[in-house]
Amino acid sequence: MIDSIKNVSSLSLTRGLNEAFSSNSVSATETPQLAPGENTGLDFASVIGGMAKDAVNNIKQAEISSFQGLKGQATTREVVDAVLNAEQSLQTAMALRDKIVSAYLEITKMQI
Structure with a gap:
């Protein structure tokens, strides 16, 4: 999907x-x-793991694109697109991390 x-x-x-x-x-x-x-067939760990791998791959691709831009092998638009994609992936990962930590803290506050 x-x-x-x-x-x-x-x-x-x-x-x-x-x-x-x-x-x-x-x-x-x-x-x-x-x-x-x-x-x-899908579990939470595999979904989160896949998202993490995608974020890492986006960041690596942005780094490669940046080096290609410095060498003159990539256009400015390609470099900017790759960097913005990596930034969006990183912001999404940080927001997800914050939500998971917040949910964990809420669970630890619950009375049993």
């Missing part, structure tokens, strides 16, 4: 929206009904 969202962000408002949603996406009518407690 995230891949289809990334595809949508790179499209214009009138071109290719059907292609973005038709590839690798599941419509609401196709979702299987799960019984309570049934394993969906």
